[in-house]
Amino acid sequence: MIALLMRDLRLAMRAGGGFGLGLAFFLIVTVMVPLSVGPQAALLGSIAPGVLWLGALLACLLSLDRLLALDWEDGSLDLLATAPLPLEAAVSVKALAHWITTGLPLVLAAPVLGVLLNLPLPGFKWVMISLLLGTPALSVIGTFGAALTVGLKRGGLLMSLLVMPLYMPTLIFGAEVARRGAIGMDIQTPLLMLAGISAASIALLPFASAAVLRINLR
């Protein structure tokens, strides 16, 4: 498992910008927002938590394409399926690698971009915490979407259509935590819901992803 994780991480580091791509996309989205809604500081400050969450979600979505499709193309996915490692574990490790390469950098980059968007001071902590809790769910749900569409040529657009509705609860609770935190409201309920969604997704979705992957590899 560790070998698989290290392999995926190395591949992401070395394969032409796979690692920084999500981050760069996150930056670009954040820069686009003031350009599109206008540079009023108060307005930006109030929409900053939502914008950061939407940017993180889109950056996550963008990198899902490479999660399984590359392994499918060169046949290493078949090897993984026949390896002694259960496919559920392999899928979980791949989701973990995806989170380390895209989710974690987003969490770390969010405060810097928060400055650009004039995020209120207490918001920094909650944006980071909500992203830290929410991005694992995004990775695991995304892995399910990637597993569904892995056998398709040009499945990327279809995958976005499938994954986006699944992302909605995570987005709602995550952005709500960040928004409430930024204006100093009580955040306990959405925070618990967000953590619950992440925990349940991590616990259950790898089984669905592995089952779907087996069907696709049949």
Add this chain to the structure above:
Amino acid sequence: MSIWEYANPKKFITTTERVMPALWVAAVVCIVGGLIWGFFFTGDEVRQGATVKIIYLHVPTAMLAINIWVMMLVTSLVWLVRRHHVSALAARAAAPIGMVMTLIALATGAIWGQPTWGTWWVWDPRLTSFLILFLFYLGYMALWEAIEDADTAADLTSFLCLVGSVFALLSRYAVNFWNQGLHQGASIMRVGAVIGTDTEEKVNNVYFYPLMLCILGFVLLFVALVFYRTGTEIRARRIKALLARERVMA
């Protein structure tokens, strides 16, 4: 005699074709009768005026939009557990109907909302979760279309339906939490409604009976449409099999 007999495509087609004419007639009679009764023989509501009459379209379609997804969930499970092809095809046949019902419910809601709430659209929990449901239908149908091998498509869409149901339910409560809305609460499926008496929280009987007739009509229409479309799907698959055999023979 068990319900699994109808998993045989031939048995399914012959039986449904025998009941379908009656279903069509009953559906049309109920819908036309309910709509005429509702539109012309009930008075206008005190506060809402004539706009209240949109419930005869809005309520049945909205109820079906949700319940069709539940039906797809059940048939998907049957397919995954017992591998009956008719079941998977029925789910496939139901999806576009569900999508159209969702669309009608959204459209009639918007048309009703404009004069009553003064806006076509608000980000209200019920409205928003219906929009999300619509997206789920779209994704489900797109996945069916995208995969060539029929059994693989049935398996994958079944899994999507399963996982999607959980997340659809979750979205329902997420949006509820995210924004408290304008839409009224449940006012039909209450104890008072089932036994047919007028109660405080229930729609008045004047509107209730034609509404029930409309709901019944729409459910019958849905059943007839599903039978019809499932039969079409079965035949389309047979044609494909015949063509494949012809190619092998030649």
